[in-house]
Amino acid sequence: MATQTIAAQAAGDLDAAVEMTLLRFITCGSVDDGKSTLIGRLLYDSKLILEDQMESLVDDSRKVGTQGDDIDFALLVDGLAAEREQGITIDVAYRYFNTETRKFIVADTPGHEQYTRNMATGASTAELAIILIDARKGILTQTRRHSYIVSLLKVPHVILAINKMDLVDYDQAVFDRISAEYREFARSIGLTDVSCIPISALKGDNVMEASAATPWYRGPALMQGLETVDVAVKDLSKPFSFPVQWVNRPNLDFRGFSGTIAGGVVAVGDEIVALPSARTSKVTRIVTYDGDLDRAEAGQAVTLVLADEIDISRGDVIAAPKNRPEVTDQFMAHLLWMTDEPMLPSRPYLLKTTNRTVSASITALKHKVNVNTLAEEAGRSLTINEVGVCNLALEAPIAFDTFADNHLLGSFVLIDRITNGTVAMGMIDHGLRRAENIHWQAQTVDKDARSRLKRQKPAVLWFTGLSGSGKSTIANLVEQRLYLRENHTVILDGDNVRHGLNRDLGFTDSDRVENIRRIGETSKLMAEAGLISIVSFISPFRAERQMVRSLLEPGEFVEVFVDASLELCASRDPKGLYKKAQAGEIKNFTGFDSPYEAPENPEITIDSANVSAEQAADQIMEYLASNGYLSEV
Amino acid sequence: MSLSHLENLEAESIHIMREVVAECENPVMLYSIGKDSAVMLRLAMKAFYPSKPPFPLMHVDTTWKFREMIEFRDRMVAELGVDLIVHINQEGVAQGIGPFSHGSAIHTDVMKTQGLKQALDKFGFDAAFGGARRDEEKSRSKERIFSFRSKNHRWDPKSQRPEMWSLYNCRIHKGESIRVFPLSNWTELDVWQYIQAEDIPIVPLYYAKERPVVERDGTLIMVDDDRMPLAPGEVPQMKKVRFRTLGCYPLTGAFESDATTLPDIINEMLVSRTSERQGRVIDKDGAASMEKKKQEGYF
Numbered sequence: 012m013a014t015q016t017i018a019a020q021a022a023g024d025l026d027a028a029v030e031m032t033l034l035r036f037i038t039c040g041s042v043d044d045g046k047s048t049l050i051g052r053l054l055y056d057s058k059l060i061l062e063d064q065m066e067s068l069v070d071d072s073r074k075v076g077t078q079g080d081d082i083d084f085a086l087l088v089d090g091l092a093a094e095r096e097q098g099i100t101i102d103v104a105y106r107y108f109n110t111e112t113r114k115f116i117v118a119d120t121p122g123h124e125q126y127t128r129n130m131a132t133g134a135s136t137a138e139l140a141i142i143l144i145d146a147r148k149g150i151l152t153q154t155r156r157h158s159y160i161v162s163l164l165k166v167p168h169v170i171l172a173i174n175k176m177d178l179v180d181y182d183q184a185v186f187d188r189i190s191a192e193y194r195e196f197a198r199s200i201g202l203t204d205v206s207c208i209p210i211s212a213l214k215g216d217n218v219m220e221a222s223a224a225t226p227w228y229r230g231p232a233l234m235q236g237l238e239t240v241d242v243a244v245k246d247l248s249k250p251f252s253f254p255v256q257w258v259n260r261p262n263l264d265f266r267g268f269s270g271t272i273a274g275g276v277v278a279v280g281d282e283i284v285a286l287p288s289a290r291t292s293k294v295t296r297i298v299t300y301d302g303d304l305d306r307a308e309a310g311q312a313v314t315l316v317l318a319d320e321i322d323i324s325r326g327d328v329i330a331a332p333k334n335r336p337e338v339t340d341q342f343m344a345h346l347l348w349m350t351d352e353p354m355l356p357s358r359p360y361l362l363k364t365t366n367r368t369v370s371a372s373i374t375a376l377k378h379k380v381n382v383n384t385l386a387e388e389a390g391r392s393l394t395i396n397e398v399g400v401c402n403l404a405l406e407a408p409i410a411f412d413t414f415a416d417n418h419l420l421g422s423f424v425l426i427d428r429i430t431n432g433t434v435a436m437g438m439i440d441h442g443l444r445r446a447e448n449i450h451w452q453a454q455t456v457d458k459d460a461r462s463r464l465k466r467q468k469p470a471v472l473w474f475t476g477l478s479g480s481g482k483s484t485i486a487n488l489v490e491q492r493l494y495l496r497e498n499h500t501v502i503l504d505g506d507n508v509r510h511g512l513n514r515d516l517g518f519t520d521s522d523r524v525e526n527i528r529r530i531g532e533t534s535k536l537m538a539e540a541g542l543i544s545i546v547s548f549i550s551p552f553r554a555e556r557q558m559v560r561s562l563l564e565p566g567e568f569v570e571v572f573v574d575a576s577l578e579l580c581a582s583r584d585p586k587g588l589y590k591k592a593q594a595g596e597i598k599n600f601t602g603f604d605s606p607y608e609a610p611e612n613p614e615i616t617i618d619s620a621n622v623s624a625e626q627a628a629d630q631i632m633e634y635l636a637s638n639g640y641l642s643e644v
Numbered sequence: 645m646s647l648s649h650l651e652n653l654e655a656e657s658i659h660i661m662r663e664v665v666a667e668c669e670n671p672v673m674l675y676s677i678g679k680d681s682a683v684m685l686r687l688a689m690k691a692f693y694p695s696k697p698p699f700p701l702m703h704v705d706t707t708w709k710f711r712e713m714i715e716f717r718d719r720m721v722a723e724l725g726v727d728l729i730v731h732i733n734q735e736g737v738a739q740g741i742g743p744f745s746h747g748s749a750i751h752t753d754v755m756k757t758q759g760l761k762q763a764l765d766k767f768g769f770d771a772a773f774g775g776a777r778r779d780e781e782k783s784r785s786k787e788r789i790f791s792f793r794s795k796n797h798r799w800d801p802k803s804q805r806p807e808m809w810s811l812y813n814c815r816i817h818k819g820e821s822i823r824v825f826p827l828s829n830w831t832e833l834d835v836w837q838y839i840q841a842e843d844i845p846i847v848p849l850y851y852a853k854e855r856p857v858v859e860r861d862g863t864l865i866m867v868d869d870d871r872m873p874l875a876p877g878e879v880p881q882m883k884k885v886r887f888r889t890l891g892c893y894p895l896t897g898a899f900e901s902d903a904t905t906l907p908d909i910i911n912e913m914l915v916s917r918t919s920e921r922q923g924r925v926i927d928k929d930g931a932a933s934m935e936k937k938k939q940e941g942y943f
Contacts, residue, residue, distance in 0.1 A: 033649035104786045107779045107831045114649040116829055128806055135808040242646065257662045261695040269692070271659045271810075300690035310647050312658035314693070325666055349806050363811055366666075424811050431815040433805045 031109060034242050037118045037133040037166070039157040040143030045174045049143065049212035050106055050119055051084025053234070056219045057108045084212075103133045113238050127382065127396040128349040130157060131436060134164040135422070138242055141170045141233070146179045146209070149189050155196065156382045162200045163345060163398065163438065165415065168240050169197065169205045172233060176225065177211040183227040200385065208233055247308055250334035251275035251283075252412070252420055254366040255327045259314050267298055267314040268323055273365065273419035274412075275331065277315070278306040284332040285323045286410035289510060291332055292319040326367035328410035328420070336412045336420055338511065339442035340405040343377070344423075345414075348393040350434040352427070355392065360434065361426040362405060365419050368426075370406035377401065393435075402443060414438035461541030465499045466642045469538040469567055472631065474547040475556060475610060476573030477602050478588055479580035481619050481627070485573065486547040488628035493543060498641060501537055503530060505548045518599045524555055531559035538567050543640065551607040566638075571631060572610045575619035577602045650838055657684075657826040658691040659810055660789060661773070664824050665691075665698050667814035668771035671824075674760075675701040675728070677713045678890045679846050680775030680827055682720075683835050686844050687826060688773075689724065700727035702772075704763055706755035707732060708743060708892035710868050716847045729767070733759035743894040744873055751892070761797050764821060771814070771822045779831045789828045795819040836913065840906045849887045850909060852901040856880035863897035888913075 038046045072083040106117040118133030134140060140161045144154055161169060171193050179185045190207035197205045208217055209225050210233055216222035217232045231239065252273045259267040277283075281294045296316035297304040307313045315329060323329070330336055348354050354373060362371035379390040380398040393399045414421030425435040462469050472489065474482040483504060493500045509516070513529055516522040527550055537544040550556055560568040580602070581589040592600035599605045615634050617627045635641050647655070664671050673688060675681045688697040703717060721728040733741075736754040743751040764772060778785045788804050790812045805813055816822060827835070839846060857864045858872070858880050865872070867880040872894065874880070885898035886909075903912045 031649045032646065033652045105778045105829070106785060107829070109831075109833070114831075114834070132806045132808055136810075247646075256659070257666045257692075259692065259695055265694055267694075269662055271655060298694065300693040308647075310652065310655055312655040312662075312691070361815070363813065365809075365811065418809060422809050422811065424808060424813060426813055426815055431813070431817065433807075433813045436806070436808045 031112060031114050032242055033114050033116070034139060034237060034240065035116045035118070035137050036139040036141060036237065037120050037130070037137040038141045038143065039120050039130050039133075039161070040145075040153070040174075044143040044145050045212045046119060046143055048084045049141070049172070049174070049210075049218070050117055052212050052215060052218055053117075054106065054108055055084060056215065056234075057110065103129045110234070110238060115237065127156065127160065128347065128436075131160050131164060131347050131349075134161055134166050135436070137164075137166050139168040139170065139237070139240055140166045141172050143172050143174050143212075144189060144193075146173050146175050146185050146189065150192055150196065152383045154193075155385070158197060158202065159200055159380075159382050159385055160347075162202050163347070165418070165438075167204060169202050170233065170236055171197075171205060171207040172212075173207060173209050174212050176209045176216060177214050181209070181216075181222075181224045183225075186225075186228070206230065206236060208236065247276060249274035249309070249417060251277045251281070251331040252336055252417065253277065253315065253329040254364075254420065255323055255325055255329060256366050258324060265316075266320070267296075267316045268329065269312070269314045270329075270366065271312045271419075272307060272309050273328075274309050274417050276306055276308045279304075282332050283315075283317070283329050284335055285321060286328045286330060286336060287338040287408050288322065288327070289338075289507060290319075290321040290323075292317040292321055294318075326409075328366075330410070336410040336417075337442045338408050338410050339444070340408040341374075341402065341443040342411065343400065343402050343440045343443060344437045345380075345440065346373075346393060346399050346401050346425070346435045346437045348395055348397050348399070348435050350427070350432055351395055352430075352434065353392045353394045354399075354435065359428060361428055362403070362423050362437075363426060364409055364411065364423045367409055369409060371403050371425070373401045374404045375402040400440070403437075411439055411442070413441055458539050458541060461539075463541075465541045467498050467541070467543060468640045469541050470543045470569050470635070470640050471534040471538060471559070471563060471567055472543065472545045472569050472571055473534075473550070473556065473559065474545070474571045474573055475550045475613075476617075476619070477575060477577060477580045477607055478549055478600075479583045479585055480573040480575035481583075481617075481624060482547045482549075482573045484624045485571075485617065485627045485631070486545045488624055489631050490545050492628060492632055493641075496641065498543055499541065500543045500545060503533060503537075503544060503546045503548075508533075518597075518605075520599070520605070523605075524552070527552070527555040527559065531555075531562050534559065535562050538563060543635075549601050549607070551601045551605065553608040553610070556610065569615065569634070570610055570613040571615045571617065572613035573617045573619050573627075574609070579620055650834065650841060653830055653834060654687065654690070654838070656810070656829060657687045660812070660824060660826040661688055661691040661697075663812050664771050664773070664814065664822075667812075668822070670767070670769050671699040671771040671773065672702045672729070672764075672767065672769040673697065673699055673773040674775070675703050675717070676775065676890075677703065677709070677717045677847060678775070679835055679839060679850065680777065680830075682844050682846050683830070683838055684773065684775045684827060685720070685724070685726075686842060696724075697726060699773075700729050702729040702731060702763060702767075702769075704756060704759045705730050705732045706751070706759065706892050707737065708751070708755070708871075708894060710847075710849055710866070710890060710893045710896075712849050713847055713890055716845075720845065729763070731759060731763035731766075733762055742871070743892060744871070748895050752895070764797065769821065770816060771824055773824050773826060775827050776825050777827050777830050777832070777835070778825075787825070787828075789825050790814065791823045791825065792816070793821045793823060797821070799823075832913065833910070836906070836910045840910065847890060849890055851905075852884050852886040852903050852908075854882045855885050855898065857883050857885055857898055864899060865896075866893055866898050868893040 038050060040046045104119040106119060108115050118137060120130040120133035142157055173186055173189055186209045194205060208230060209228050210217045216224050219234045220232050253270050254273055255268045256270040259269045277294060279294055279297060282291060283294055284291045294315055295318050297307050298314040298316060328336055356373045356376060359370050359372050361368050376390055377400045378387040381388055382398055412420035421439045423437045424433050427434050474486050476482050486502060490500050490502050508530060513526050516526050530546060530548060534544050534546055584590060588597060591597045592603045601607050615631060692698060733755050741751055741754045776784055788807045791799060792805060793799060856867045858867060864885060883900055886901045886903060887896060887898055890896060901912060903909045
């Protein structure tokens with residue numbers, strides 16, 4: 012590419028230059044494969060080495076170069092003084108160049124064994140990896156390791172550059188043998204888009220243009236490959252997700268949520284859900300400094316304004332309601348350990364996702380992956396540069412996608428709480444819901460101790476009654492009052508639990524029983540934690556309510572019967588469910604074609620037809636206070 | 645539709661700035677008045693809109709900046725309604741430190757590096773944005789976007805925190821700080837293209853104009869005030885010159901040019917065969933001099 016071409020472009024047609032696309036790629040290979048030489052060559056041939064840089068390059072080549080009187084391109088990119096002495100690259104270095112159509116950001120990543128973590132760092136932002144091989148040596152252990160890391164980080168495109176072809180007399184047989192062997196290996200580790208190119212970085216063959224020395228090779232030169240790889244597809248086809256980075260409140264009249272769209276597209280008027288709260292709203296504005304937008308897409312940094320005043324803060328994820336990220340506090344992930352201090356299972360680390368930091372610990376190291384042989388090995392700990400498959404438990408639930416689905420919502424780092432160092436990078440495989448993955452942990456602090464700390468007696472306020480009887484409304488009021496008294500509460504609401512914990516259950520009788528059993532077990536755990544849980548479920552069957560009562564200690568189960576007639580509930584019909592049931596659109600609807608068994612001896616009965624929700628809440632608070640659940644404030 | 649490279653870079657910079665504001669207690673933006681600072685300031689206006697940037701700007705004034713830079717600085721701050729802190733190392737002023745009397749190395753160390761450390765300590769800033777780009781210089785190309793500094797403001801290139809995806813670890817101990825470089829991935833060309841596309845005001849010194857200059861060691865130095873020592877009988881010559889980077893006027897080389905518009909400047913840069921820091925006197929003291937300065941706390 013001649014300098015005049017860009018100059019003409021600058022003078023005549025700046026718009027074209029502004030429309031360039033961006034490709035981030037990494038180069039990886041063993042110490043002597045010629046990575047730095049290749050990058051130096053790309054910069055040199057793209058006319059991006061300037062006179063003063065060239066002067067110091069010629070000067071340095073003579074002093075410390077390894078190419079005799081020739082220019083040592085490696086010196087261009089091996090920047091740190093210490094590296095010049097050692098002759099190797101020891102950290103990630105970023106380089107920039109561009110052609111007419113594309114700007115390139117290159118991470119030059121090291122080949123030395125102890126720096127695997129740096130390669131992973133470079134790979135994390137790359138859309139393409141150039142893996143260098145010395146044609147004389149073929150595929151080495153390091154090649155496998157680098158390729159595995161590329162697959163671990165799910166870099167979409169791979170170019171295998173078989174270098175130093177000049178030293179094997181540009182022999183096609185050598186190229187064919189290495190490419191065939193590599194392709195087979197690449198397939199086995201899930202690398203799907205691989206192209207192989209015979210090059211000489213030193214002599215420039217097949218770097219910028221097709222070389223006369225390899226007439227048998229008909230594929231693109233390296234630069235052509237870099238210019239044409241498709242980066243446009245991006246994350247637009249994925250469901251909309253938007254991690255809230257910062258709440259934007261310049262004054263009382265404006266409340267927006269700033270962040271970068273992690274996937275998909277959003278438009279004004281779209282329905283959204285905020286996670287983990289699962290509250291819904293609509294997008295009313297997409298605000299930017301350059302004016303409001305009608306729509307915005309993955310990669311854009313914008314500020315969203317919503318129709319409703321719902322409580323959203325940094326760490327939440329705004330998403331498309333129909334295809335929302337999972338919310339969990341336990342998941343399985345691949346970890347790459349990056350620090351000298353080994354990983355300790357059960358030690359609390361800080362886990363940072365794209366917008367949130369929570370305490371987390373590794374509950375199980377399922378196996379390690381030997382990055383050289385790719386074999387799964389047993390282990391109790393991870394040391395620097397080791398990869399393992401782990402289960403993690405978080406202190407609070409987060410919204411996430413798997414790393415395969417969305418790099419931004421599926422990645423995290425672990426931070427040491429004492430040193431503040433970044434100790435590991437992680438890629439989420441999937442959330443854990445299955446019982447076999449949840450291990451009982453030895454308890455050293457008991458229920459009494461936890462309750463004392465909270466200055467309350469644990470209780471399960473179990474609201475039962477027909478749909479529309481007012482259970483949830485009263486339950487919410489009670490929770491607000493308890494909160495104002497500084498009591499520690501948690502609310503388990505039928506609809507919410509059905510979206511998460513029990514989302515695999517339907518409305519048959521057996522599913523209803525299982526539904527209540529799980530809620531009962533959950534409430535028991537809450538009681539163990541010393542909490543006052545407020546449970547609001549139709550829970551139509553006496554036997555199941557009795558079963559929950561028996562799970563708990565005497566006095567912990569407080570049954571609140573919200574008594575309202577079917578006619579009254581059907582006339583209120585807040586969710587339009589009775590109408591649907593009458594039309595036959597919902598089967599097994601309590602009160603219609605499924606029975607409701609009223610409690611015989613509830614602790615509290617609310618006469619829903621004759622008292623307001625406020626009065627009902629007063630009645631419940633009075634009961635709790637006079638029965639010793641709440642200590643004096 | 646996919647984002648252009650400038651849209652990509654803009655979004656990345658905005659993400660970085662918001663992350664600092666969300667996670668750090670007391671950030672500041674170092675504003676050096678040059679073209680990179682101009683772009684950084686525009687990005688800050690964008691990142692928090694409709695809020696104003698929730699941090700002050702700070703200029704470490706060596707007292708030897710071009711007069712036009714100071715005028716431009718004060719005008720921009722007034723127009724945008726942002727807060728500006730100007731810090732001058734008064735100890736250096738008291739000792740009469742200057743580039744002519746003490747040489748470029750001592751002047752830069754005392755008035756710029758020490759001045760910066762003083763200011764960061766005085767206000768207790770735990771994060772400071774800088775406009776440095778990785779394409780400027782070799783040691784910068786290996787520096788993280790979030791660059792950790794010890795209590796003594798030192799940079800240790802051997803123990804940098806790994807930086808993956810767009811996940812930035814902002815955690816520090818009391819007294820430590822982070823230098824944050826939102827323009828890390830921008831090139832000089834990107835900066836000029838963005839200035840053109842966004843119509844961002846820049847100091848007029850970037851445009852060619854008749855200016856009084858003298859030649860020192862093969863470099864054209866503009867005589868910006870009467871502190872410039874002249875040889876007996878030496879008369880500054882009027883030449884049509886401009887600057888590719890801006891700093892202390894005695895340390896910033898001008899070059900002859902006819903570029904009076906942005907397209908002219910971009911055009912000239914693209915056909916130029918020297919790098920932008922070439923005009924800076926301080927970068928030439930040995931190949932690893934910038935790396936050494938950075939370890940000592942220079943930006």
